[in-house]
Amino acid sequence: MQLIKPFRKLVVSVLLIGSSIFSVSSAIAQESSVESRILVNVDVIYPVNYLKEEFKKISSNPTQADVVQIGGQLNFSTIPDIQAIRFSRSFIYDPFANDYYNNRNVGGSDFNYSDQASTSNPFLSATFTERKGNPPLTLSFNSSGSNPPALAYNGTSCKDNDGCVLMHYGYSEEITSRNALTPSLFKTILKLRDNNGNLVSMINAMATPIVTSSSGGVTQYLIAYHEQSDPANNGVLMGVWTEIPVASGISSNSMLLQKQLKDIVQNQSQSPRLSYSNSSNSKITISNTRYFLSSTQIPLDQLSRTSLPPTDSRFMPLPNADGTISPGETTKPVIIAQTQSAKKAMTWVINNKVDVNGETYVQARYDSKTNPYSGDTSVDQTLSLLCIRKSPELTSNPIPEIAKGTTYTNSWSGGEVFAIPEVVGNSLLSEQNADNKCQEEGQKRYSLSGFRMAEFHDGIQPSGFGFYAKSTDPNLSISNVRYWVKINDQNANPWSK
Known part of the structure; x- marks a missing residue:
């Protein structure tokens, strides 16, 4: 220097x-x-x-x-x-x-x-x-x-x-x-x-x-x-x-x-x-x-x-x-070398919402744009971060007639989800960083521990592609909203090389 x-x-x-x-x-x-x-x-x-x-x-x-x-x-x-x-x-x-x-x-x-x-x-x-x-x-x-x-x-x-x-x-x-x-x-x-x-x-x-x-x-x-x-x-x-x-x-x-x-x-x-x-x-x-x-x-x-x-x-x-x-x-x-990152990360959508016995359940899943291998959305974009918390009581009581585990995208997750809006993909610097965001926001909103970033394989069916989960979050929308979701066996995460 x-x-x-x-x-x-x-x-x-x-x-x-x-x-x-x-x-x-x-x-x-x-x-x-x-x-x-x-x-x-x-x-x-x-x-x-x-x-x-x-x-x-x-x-x-x-x-x-x-x-x-x-x-x-x-x-x-x-x-x-x-x-x-x-x-x-x-x-x-x-x-x-x-x-x-x-x-x-x-x-x-x-x-x-x-x-x-x-x-x-x-x-x-x-x-x-x-x-x-x-x-x-x-x-x-x-x-x-x-x-x-x-x-x-x-x-x-x-x-x-x-x-x-x-x-x-x-x-x-x-x-x-x-x-x-x-x-x-x-x-x-x-x-x-x-x-x-x-x-x-x-x-x-x-x-x-x-x-x-x-x-x-x-x-x-x-x-x-x-x-x-x-x-x-x-x-x-x-x-x-x-x-x-x-x-x-x-x-x-x-x-x-x-x-x-x-x-x-x-x-x-x-x-x-x-x-x-x-x-x-x-x-x-x-x-x-x-x-x-x-x-x-x-x-x-x-x-x-x-x-x-x-x-x-x-x-x-x-x-x-x-x-x-x-x-x-x-x-x-x-x-400072001016290079523009072309990095992309995987995103999902909320495909369906169902009310059963006074509770709301959503189906989070891939769509035609989703690319779980190399990502589909530039990490410079501002989207919502999908967070999930799994619990024994939800795992043992899947919702009736909706997620029987017979198909991948209809699989029951045994969890509840919410979204953090306006999250820039670049701000998710590591898996732990993303999980911490969900953990802190979950504590703030619901006074519950155990939330983390939702993952591609969070359905009971291990091959992934989608799942149902309980939700009380009005931010979860089935109309033109995409969500950051991580994947544990591919390089399609915001922090992946």
């Missing part, structure tokens, strides 16, 4: 009032501006022993602690192309709102953000704070606690024999810019409270990715992942996911950007470029940089629930972007 000199700063001031944003900058900065949405998810992995040492500094030795606040701070002054930033409350991932790894209901939180910035203090904060009266997000510091460390020692990112805990948060930024897009990450903030009421605050410096792309309309979304650590902060690791809209082609206004960022975009090709900037006072090491390009925006809120780094084969390694960045430095941009 090569380094270049820090960017020349463009002085701007931003004031956030309600849902409106006002920007004061030069006339040149106003020219050819566009607003882009950048999605950010951050996973901060703390070794348990590191957390214990932080509490020992205040003469505390707790066995567990509650999360009081978590989030990040931005510094938008380091990139001259950024004119304004605001946070979107409609697209955030609240770490307190959902069940944690042990399916423990932890209530909800308040999303707080700083409402103004100036040239002398160009920082904006986005933090999640526990809501008083709701169950706290409690982290145990030993394996026998009620909420043990989330990551085992053999996890891909934990380097502590006693395990690690993973803090996850995310938000959306609305960026007013010309061509160089960045979430302007500056540092993470974590505040913990032990059982005696002692508070410990931890701050970790962050490098921020910068994507330079030609203007002229969004054609793809760059989903980038990297891990970063402070060499002086042994054991603490951050997995950072960003989703940034990019365009191909060079616009007539690109010369303005080239003058201001000539080290970045001189002789720019049609492909976007990725670099990292460090505006902190600490060295930061970037590693495991990976990316893939999608023609549709993909929700990021569940990307890191199972493993770090991402194991999906569509994430391409970008080792030239890795390295250690000193304070005030920016890495030399690395070209």
